[in-house]
Amino acid sequence: MKWVTWEQVGVDRMACGWLIMKYLDPQAEFLFVPVGYKPLTEGAEPFDIPGVRLSHHRGHCTFYTMLREYDLHDPVLQRIARAVDEADTVQDVMLEPAATGLDVLCQGLRLISPDDQVALERGRLLYDALYAQFASEPTQG
Amino acid sequence: MASKERDCVEQPQDTPWVLLVYKIPREPTSSRATIWRKLKRLGALLLHDAVWVLPSTPWTREQFQWLAVEIGELEGEAYLWESRLLLNGQADTLAQQFQARVDAIYQEILNEMEREDADLVALSRKYQQVRAQDYSHSALGIHVRERLMSARGGFVS
Numbered sequence: 001m002k003w004v005t006w007e008q009v010g011v012d013r014m015a016c017g018w019l020i021m022k023y024l025d026p027q028a029e030f031l032f033v034p035v036g037y038k039p040l041t042e043g044a045e046p047f048d049i050p051g052v053r054l055s056h057h058r059g060h061c062t063f064y065t066m067l068r069e070y071d072l073h074d075p076v077l078q079r080i081a082r083a084v085d086e087a088d089t090v091q092d093v094m095l096e097p098a099a100t101g102l103d104v105l106c107q108g109l110r111l112i113s114p115d116d117q118v119a120l121e122r123g124r125l126l127y128d129a130l131y132a133q134f135a136s137e138p139t140q141g
Numbered sequence: 142m143a144s145k146e147r148d149c150v151e152q153p154q155d156t157p158w159v160l161l162v163y164k165i166p167r168e169p170t171s172s173r174a175t176i177w178r179k180l181k182r183l184g185a186l187l188l189h190d191a192v193w194v195l196p197s198t199p200w201t202r203e204q205f206q207w208l209a210v211e212i213g214e215l216e217g218e219a220y221l222w223e224s225r226l227l228l229n230g231q232a233d234t235l236a237q238q239f240q241a242r243v244d245a246i247y248q249e250i251l252n253e254m255e256r257e258d259a260d261l262v263a264l265s266r267k268y269q270q271v272r273a274q275d276y277s278h279s280a281l282g283i284h285v286r287e288r289l290m291s292a293r294g295g296f297v298s
Binding site for chain 2: 002008024049050056058059089090092
């Protein structure tokens with residue numbers, strides 16, 4: 001199916017793209033529209049756009065919302081959501097030191113990528129790596 | 142909230158600012174406090190107890206946008222603008238207010254470093270937090286960074 005989001009993907013949307021391709025829709029096709037662009041493409045599921053179902057809710061990032069909306073309870077994914085929350089939104093409590101680095105790397109990845117499509121594709125490696133590393137550590141509640 | 146280095150901006154006369162005005166129900170007080178803390182953490186300035194201001198960058202616009210969404214979810218209402226100051230000199234005054242606030246915290250760090258039992262771990266964390274709000278790249282911040290690096294002890298590089 002088709003998924004649509006705003007241009008200039010960063011830490012949250014790279015995480016969402018990875019989640020979609022890996023867990024929800026291996027054949028996913030992504031569309032990128034300018035910030036604020038309307039109307040959103042018919043028949044494409046919008047994500048990380050204010051006001052849509054798959055977006056920030058109650059101070060949490062879109063990746064966190066997606067885990068909830070699609071009933072994904074893997075504790076490793078939950079921990080990645082915590083890191084993306086800390087990287088992408090204002091948080092009082094900071095528990096994942098990886099968050100800062102993750103944010104910087106995702107920005108840099110977008111900078112060296114010719115477009116959002118390629119950036120999302122490259123981001124997959126980063127999140128595969130993060131998943132593997134978190135999975136190798138003892139589960140944190 | 143991670144690194145904000147990309148958002149450090151020069152403050153020329155025509156710098157755009159993002160303004161947030163919001164209303165939120167009195168109860169529960171925890172909702173009000175949450176939003177307030179996030180605004181403080183972003184380093185936003187509250188003008189005349191009415192308007193929250195930040196220099197406009199893609200990052201600050203995005204943060205304010207998500208805050209506006211959150212305020213709506215808390216049954217509140219938020220308006221978000223990008224605007225420029227029209228009166229001569231006010232942009233500089235505002236930029237100075239932002240800088241004065243981060244410089245005061247940088248100075249605190251320098252003062253605390255004078256103590257024999259200075260907690261370098263806590264001070265470097267404090268430095269990272271204030272740097273995230275240092276939208277104009279204060280020279281004092283660079284000085285604090287150098288001081289922290291030379292205070293870390295061990296081998297002299």
